[in-house]
Amino acid sequence: MTIYAHEWWVIATAVACCVACGVIGCFLVLRRLSMLGDAIAHAVLPGLAVAFMVSGSRAVGPMLLGAAGAGLLTVGLSSVLQKRARIAEDAAIGVVFTGMFATGVLMITWVASTIDLDPGCVLYGLLEFVAFDTVVVGGLEVPRALVALLVVAGVNIAVVAVFLKELRIVAFDPALAATMGISVGVVHYGLMGLVAATTVVSFEAVGSILVVTMLVAPGATAHLLTDRLGRMLWLTGVIAAASAVLGYFAAVWLNTSIAGMISVVAGGLFAAAVFLAPRHGYLGKVVVRGLLSMRIAREDVLAFLYRWEERAGQQGVRGPGAWQIAAALEQPVLTPVAIWWLGRLGWVGPGPVLTEAGRATAVGVVRSHRLWESYLAKHLPLAGDHLHAPSHRVEHFIGPGMREELAGELGAGRDPHGREIPGEDRSG
Amino acid sequence: MRLLTLQDENTRLVVLGSALLGLSAGVVGSFAVLRRRALVGDAVAHAALPGVCAAWLVFGERSLPLFLAGGLLFGLLAVVCLAFLRAQTRIKDDAAMAVVLGSFFGLGIVLSRVAQNRPSGALAGLDGFLFGKAASMVRQDVEMIALVSGASLVLVAVLFKEFQLVCFDRAFGGAQGWPVGWLDLGLMSVLVCCTVVGLPAVGVVLMAALLVIPAVTARFWTDRLGVMVVLAGVIGAVASATGAGLSAVLPPPPGSLSRGWPTGPMIVLSATAAFGVSMLAAPRRGIVAEWLRRRALVRRIAQQHLLRGVFECQEAGRDLGRAVSERELLSARSWGEGELAAAVRVAVGRDLVTREGDGLKLTPTGVEEASRVVRAHRLWALYLVDQAGIASDHVDRDADEIEHVLDAAVIRGLEERLLATGKLPASGRGLPVVGGEA
Numbered sequence: 001m002t003i004y005a006h007e008w009w010v011i012a013t014a015v016a017c018c019v020a021c022g023v024i025g026c027f028l029v030l031r032r033l034s035m036l037g038d039a040i041a042h043a044v045l046p047g048l049a050v051a052f053m054v055s056g057s058r059a060v061g062p063m064l065l066g067a068a069g070a071g072l073l074t075v076g077l078s079s080v081l082q083k084r085a086r087i088a089e090d091a092a093i094g095v096v097f098t099g100m101f102a103t104g105v106l107m108i109t110w111v112a113s114t115i116d117l118d119p120g121c122v123l124y125g126l127l128e129f130v131a132f133d134t135v136v137v138g139g140l141e142v143p144r145a146l147v148a149l150l151v152v153a154g155v156n157i158a159v160v161a162v163f164l165k166e167l168r169i170v171a172f173d174p175a176l177a178a179t180m181g182i183s184v185g186v187v188h189y190g191l192m193g194l195v196a197a198t199t200v201v202s203f204e205a206v207g208s209i210l211v212v213t214m215l216v217a218p219g220a221t222a223h224l225l226t227d228r229l230g231r232m233l234w235l236t237g238v239i240a241a242a243s244a245v246l247g248y249f250a251a252v253w254l255n256t257s258i259a260g261m262i263s264v265v266a267g268g269l270f271a272a273a274v275f276l277a278p279r280h281g282y283l284g285k286v287v288v289r290g291l292l293s294m295r296i297a298r299e300d301v302l303a304f305l306y307r308w309e310e311r312a313g314q315q316g317v318r319g320p321g322a323w324q325i326a327a328a329l330e331q332p333v334l335t336p337v338a339i340w341w342l343g344r345l346g347w348v349g350p351g352p353v354l355t356e357a358g359r360a361t362a363v364g365v366v367r368s369h370r371l372w373e374s375y376l377a378k379h380l381p382l383a384g385d386h387l388h389a390p391s392h393r394v395e396h397f398i399g400p401g402m403r404e405e406l407a408g409e410l411g412a413g414r415d416p417h418g419r420e421i422p423g424e425d426r427s428g
Numbered sequence: 429m430r431l432l433t434l435q436d437e438n439t440r441l442v443v444l445g446s447a448l449l450g451l452s453a454g455v456v457g458s459f460a461v462l463r464r465r466a467l468v469g470d471a472v473a474h475a476a477l478p479g480v481c482a483a484w485l486v487f488g489e490r491s492l493p494l495f496l497a498g499g500l501l502f503g504l505l506a507v508v509c510l511a512f513l514r515a516q517t518r519i520k521d522d523a524a525m526a527v528v529l530g531s532f533f534g535l536g537i538v539l540s541r542v543a544q545n546r547p548s549g550a551l552a553g554l555d556g557f558l559f560g561k562a563a564s565m566v567r568q569d570v571e572m573i574a575l576v577s578g579a580s581l582v583l584v585a586v587l588f589k590e591f592q593l594v595c596f597d598r599a600f601g602g603a604q605g606w607p608v609g610w611l612d613l614g615l616m617s618v619l620v621c622c623t624v625v626g627l628p629a630v631g632v633v634l635m636a637a638l639l640v641i642p643a644v645t646a647r648f649w650t651d652r653l654g655v656m657v658v659l660a661g662v663i664g665a666v667a668s669a670t671g672a673g674l675s676a677v678l679p680p681p682p683g684s685l686s687r688g689w690p691t692g693p694m695i696v697l698s699a700t701a702a703f704g705v706s707m708l709a710a711p712r713r714g715i716v717a718e719w720l721r722r723r724a725l726v727r728r729i730a731q732q733h734l735l736r737g738v739f740e741c742q743e744a745g746r747d748l749g750r751a752v753s754e755r756e757l758l759s760a761r762s763w764g765e766g767e768l769a770a771a772v773r774v775a776v777g778r779d780l781v782t783r784e785g786d787g788l789k790l791t792p793t794g795v796e797e798a799s800r801v802v803r804a805h806r807l808w809a810l811y812l813v814d815q816a817g818i819a820s821d822h823v824d825r826d827a828d829e830i831e832h833v834l835d836a837a838v839i840r841g842l843e844e845r846l847l848a849t850g851k852l853p854a855s856g857r858g859l860p861v862v863g864g865e866a
Contacts (some may be wrong), residue, residue: 034526035467042633084715085707091466091644095703098637102696105559109690209474210537213530220523251538255545260537267531280518 006131007252010374013130013146014244014262017202018214019071022240023160025215026192026233028172029223031191033092034391036075037098037215039066040192041199041208043074045104051270053111055319060148064200096138126257145205156194159231167191168229206259208298217266218243222274239269296396297338299418300329302347302362303369303395310419315359318351321383358396363422368398370415370422371406377416387416439676439818442562445570448696449626450638452577454664455584456622457639457645458657459615462595466643468510468616470636471529472623475506477512477536477632480557485543492569495557497622503620506532511613560631562672562691576625580618584657591615592653630692638664641699648710663702673693729832730771735780735798736805736831737761738788746816751787805831814849 003011028037033333047070047414048063055062074096081092130143137147139329148307160167202211222235247262254261297418305319319325326335342348347358354362372391376382398406403424415421430458461465476499483498484490506528513524584591593601594611601608619639627636642664646656680688708716737760741752757768772788774782780794790798808827812818820824834842 004468011748029520032522034520035470038467038470038526038529083720085646086465086713087647088461088466091640092468094636094640095644095700096464097698098633098641098696101633102693102700105690105693105695109506112612206757208532210530212526213534216523217530218844220519220524220715223523224517224519230558254538254542256538256541260534260541261536263531264538265528267534269631270527270531274513274517274519282516285516332527421662 001066009146010127011245012256013143013149014127015204015241016146016149016153017205018218018240018244018262018266019237020088020126020156020198021202021211021214022218022236023153023233024156024191024198026219026222026236027160027167027171027191028195028228029216029219032066034216034220035093036078037195037199038212039074039078039093039209040071040196041215043097043100043104044070044196044200044203045208046070046100047073047104048109048204049107049111053107058126066199067203068193069198070100071199072193073132074217075189075192076359098122114170130205141333145201148201149205152198156198159190159194159385163187164229172227190370210259210263212262213266214240214243217263217270221266221273224277227279233334240266243269247282281373282292293334294338294341295327295333297331298342298347299361299396300327300331301335301338301342302354302358303365305328305348305352306362306366306422309354316353320355354420363424364400364403365395367403367422369395369408370419371403372398373415373417374410374421375406384416436676439673441567441570442565442676443669443672443693444630445565445573446562446691447665447674448570448573449575449629450642450664450666450695450699451661452580452622452664453626453635453638454660454662455648456580456619457643457664458653458660459584459591459595459654460619460639461613462653463612465619466640467525467636468507469619469623469639470633471525472503472620473627474504474536474637475532476500476624476627477557478501478502478539478792479536480627481539481543485539485546492572492628494627495574499624500620500626502700503624504530504617507613507620509614511609511616513752520829523597524641526645536845543747545661557627558632560627560629560634560692562629563688564736567745573625576621580622583614583618587614588610588654588657595653609760610717629658630695634692634696637696637699638668641696641703642667645699645703645706648706648713664699667699667702668695671698674698675725692851727774730767731775731778731780732753732801732832733761733763733795734771734775735790735794738781738790738794738800739798739802742790745783749789751784751789753787757788776798801831804834804839807839807846808834810846814846 014191020158025034025037028034044067047066047068049066050061050070051066054066074093078089078092078096081087081095082089087093087095130145133144134141135144135147136142164180166177166187169180169182170184174184177187198215199208199211202214206214217396218236218240221239222232223233226232243262243266247265248258251258251261273281276284278284294298304325308319309315309317320328322336322339325339326332329335331338339348339352342358343352345348345357347355347361349355369391371392373387376390377384407424414423447783449836457469460468477774479498479805480495481498482502483494486539487494499572510521510524513519513528519527555613559650579732590601590606590611593604593606594608594615598608598612602609623635623639626638630638642660643656645663646660649659650656662717675689675694677689678689706714708714711717734757738752738755741756741760742750745752754765754768754772772781775801776783779791780797781788781790808830809820809823812826813820814825
């Protein structure tokens with residue numbers, strides 16, 4: 001597959017746009033202001049319309065000014081509504097940006113005969129055609145959008161690098177920031193101004209709504225992958241660039257909208273992180289929970305067999321069948337698996353019967369259980385028939401060290417039901 | 429004229445359809461706003477787009493019910509995604525909404541472009557879903573809106589108590605054994621239905637507005653959920669009908685090639701106007717009422733400061749009948765000349781002080797009022813020193829702030845406590861008795 005020169009320009013523009021949005025968007029994600037990004041992206045419309053009306057042209061300067069003004073107006077108005085009229089944050093944002101958007105549409109209708117503003121361009125962007133609108137930089141013909149986006153990306157990265165400390169403190173602990181003499185308001189409005197400016201410049205390339213994905217999705221994805229701000233920032237950059245490149249090729253392959261496809265890829269990477277992220281991923285959590293459930297089920301089976309032996313008065317006695325144990329433990333699915341697993345570990349022999357190794361673990365569990373019952377009976381005014389259930393839950397989380405402390409504190413050889421508390425197994 | 433009296437069949441349809449849409453959106457939106465899910469409507473409206481395109485790609489036929497079914501499917505999918513992200517990941521609501529909104533919408537654009545490349549012909553009218561074309565509403569659309577609105581209204585009426593529970597105290601509902609998760613999802617599903625059915629009429633962004641603005645507007649006027657829901661429905665219906673009517677009646681912009689003012693933005697601006705008026709003028713929660721209340725409080729406090737100032741100056745001069753000059757008052761506490769002059773003007777008007785030469789004297793009512801204030805101040809200062817163990821040179825400012833809100837019952841209580849501990853001075857520079865000399 002050959003990649004032509006103009007395609008390289010498109011890819012470069014897409015990457016610059018995604019990185020510019022992603023870096024600044026990290027702070028929207030961290031400060032829970034993502035939907036304010038969406039609101040700004042919509043609300044710059046009247047700002048653009050006013051800039052058209054006043055300047056009569058589509059020059060970049062007035063457009064940026066109008067859009068940044070409209071963006072800041074959105075932020076300011078919604079915070080005024082929150083404070084003065086006591087409206088919830090999301091509702092305030094909803095009222096302001098929809099009102100602004102409606103005003104913008106009407107303004108554009110008003111001036112529609114004199115200027116050329118295509119709503120389709122505002123919505124979808126024209127990433128496919130960036131290579132046709134070029135400026136000469138250092139003897140090289142470079143797409144105008146790319147130059148603008150590179151400038152914005154540079155400014156964003158520079159601002160984040162220089163003010164990282166301030167941004168970090170305001171993002172994680174605004175109260176602390178205020179006591180340290182950092183003006184939370186200045187940081188907030190500065191950030192929002194950057195978001196507005198980034199939105200406008202990205203507008204032409206990817207359209208108004210996809211800017212929202214570029215702002216939030218890479219940051220949210222990175223947020224799932226790490227707990228460190230520094231790492232989150234560069235991961236965001238990498239994810240943003242990857243979304244742009246993958247999105248481009250997917251779009252070419254399907255012969256469809258590049259900006260749309262980049263959004264889909266960014267969403268797809270986010271979904272992948274949601275499921276696969278090592279610590280915060282859903283699958284990881286499911287596996288950890290599953291392993292814990294299995295350990296608990298195994299220990300319950302061991303303790304059951306230990307009590308069975310105890311009741312029979314001799315070791316090595318055969319327990320009941322798997323289904324009976326499962327019924328007794330009220331775990332019809334996990335118990336048979338646990339018994340099979342214990343067999344593999346060599347803790348339970350065919351029969352089922354406890355092996356030496358199995359008995360060692362079982363003693364620990366039963367000892368934890370009875371020690372905890374004794375402890376509860378001594379220190380909490382619980383009825384005798386209310387001791388078993390909490391001990392049954394907590395027995396799996398009491399290790400040898402804690403058992404020793406409990407035993408020292410209690411100094412008793414029998415639990416509240418009069419059963420012997422087995423001694424610590426010292427053999428293994 | 430025919431337009432103004434709604435005799436035109438088409439205009440009548442448009443106004444009726446918009447009003448029905450506004451009614452149901454206002455009612456359902458009330459719950460969404462109270463549940464802090466005001467922007468879910470926005471996310472769902474965007475997320476429905478790929479459904480519309482997918483319906484076109486799959487069935488290859490331009491039919492409104494199929495489009496709506498596709499939109500409904502993807503809207504519900506978005507709501508389920510949001511619920512999953514909220515419950516199972518560290519991603520916060522706002523980021524979840526932005527990502528779902530953006531990537532679903534991106535998918536919609538991808539699918540629409542794929543559809544355009546089909547030889548069977550472009551998907552016409554997609555722009556209608558984005559910006560809304562209420563003016564081209566036909567009888568079938570209005571019937572569809574009526575059906576969905578009616579169904580949502582019935583559902584809200586039947587599940588009113590349950591939705592109320594979910595909105596105000598979800599944890600309590602859960603503890604009571606209600607399936608709050610399903611109720612939440614049910615509420616969001618009704619929201620999705622209303623949103624999707626409104627898309628062809630007012631478009632994506634403006635549908636989000638119809639869900640939020642009437643509800644927030646109604647909230648200004650009442651603290652009762654029942655009243656708010658009805659009011660929001662009425663506001664939504666009236667604003668929609670007004671907007672639709674205006675866009676039909678107003679002459680198109682000069683030199684415009686289009687057929688006139690777009691309906692969606694007109695509807696939203698009508699709703700926004702209602703919001704603005706309510707925000708300013710609502711009796712209790714309105715900004716004007718709030719400002720008046722605050723100004724009255726500031727005035728009352730200034731009055732009490734003035735009275736106490738005059739009283740204490742007189743007391744310091746050991747002559748409770750003498751006139752106190754403004755210079756003396758100015759040095760007695762930190763206030764500006766303008767502030768003092770304004771307070772004096774009001775106090776003279778209320779017959780609390782009289783001017784005598786270039787000084788001020790308390791009238792009998794003034795003396796009574798001043799005694800009360802000074803008494804409250806000194807009792808609180810004593811209480812702070814005695815009970816809170818605060819140094820005596822730190823209590824004056826605290827007492828300064830609280831003296832204005834101590835009512836008679838609290839003062840009696842303070843007296844009793846201080847008397848009981850033997851800390852209430854019996855005489856001397858003590859506590860003025862209300863209505864008389866110390």
